[in-house]
Amino acid sequence: MKIAVIGYGGMGTFHTECLKQYAKTGSEPLTLAGIYDIDASREKAAEANGLYAYRSADELLSDKSVGAVIIATPNDVHAEYVKAAAEAGKHVVSEKPIGLSLRQAEEMYGYAEKAGIVFEVHQNRRWDDDFLTVKNIYDHAGYIGDVYRLESRVMGGNGIPGDWRKKAAQGGGMMLDWGVHLIDQMLQMVKSSVSSLYCEYSYIYGEEVEDGCRLSVKFENGVEYLVTVSTDCFRPLPRWQVYGTEGTATVAGWDLSGGMTRAIVRHDDNIAGIRAGNGFTRTMAPRIGDTVEEKVLPVVHAEPFAFYKNFAAACAGKEPAAIKKEEVLRVFRLMEAAARSAKENIVIKEKI
Secondary structure, rough: OOOEOOOOOOHHHHHHHHHHHHHHHOOOOOOOEEEEEOOOHHHHHHOOOOOOOOOOOHHHHHOOOOOEEEOOOHHHHHHHHHHHHHHHHOOOOOOOOOOOHHHHHHHHHHHHHOOOOOOOEOOHHHOOHHHHHHHHHHHHOOOOOEEEEEEEEOOOOOOOOOOOOHHHHHOOOOOHHHHHHHHHHHHOOOOEEEEEEEEEEOOOOOOOOOOOEEEEEOOOOOOOEEEEEEOOOOOOOEEEEEEEOOOOEEEEOOOOOOEEEEOOOOOOOOOEEEEOOEEOOOOOOOOOOOHHHOOOOOOOOOOOOHHHHHHHHHHOOOOEEEEEEEEEEEEEEEEHHHHHHHHHOEEEEOOO
């Protein structure tokens, strides 16, 4: 099946390079047909990379040899391209977020369902090795006991990237840029309804959209989950911190550095106190000796190009799409509740 990419910016370029590599794997075939971008300089960049550049969206969508498109444009024009592609009978991948609102997301799925096409959102972070490793720890109590709290962070010091992400009308802001990924991971991890949440946005750089967010979620099964997105941090905290009833796990970054500490003796009655600042403590003294053991992370690696492989197979009718409609809409319901919490400075107590 031939596939074309609409939008040849950062993510569009990423998709074309991935598709070139995917084509070499011999998996369910996807052949890159070309790209379309409204910026003539991006057309030239694509041609310099050996890609065909369509001169208009109409030319691309009327090309009957093209069976699918990937939409990698700013968020505010996802909907119009999804509608046009669906009406042209093309299967569609939309970059995340699917759109600007839950209502718009529902409309886009309506276009796809009416046309009978496969429509997936590129929630590719489900296949990050760090996420899969933490999910492995969460799913198996044998590592650090029952997990009751997770902290998931992405932290950088470069401010809001690019141009359009600084504009509210184009769907900018860090909740829609990175929060959507971390929330999707959270809802894939914890199979329980949300009972309450509280969210704060930051505006350190004075832009019209948030440059960071901090979301605290409580689930009905008792798990607490903290999501942090920061663009003003020059010494980041660990990518993941996971608390279990019998130990703690740290995944420091995407390089999967870190480890696990598991208690052998849950309550140590022989802890020696330490000098702590201008005082003394036993409560915060580190565990030593044979009361704890250090373990390596139970790393899980994703199958290479898993998203593209699934999309191609779904288009061929061989397996269901991995990114399901209700999952995407649930992420949006939670993001909209978080936005309301941040705006009104309130705890949202809704079952999501």
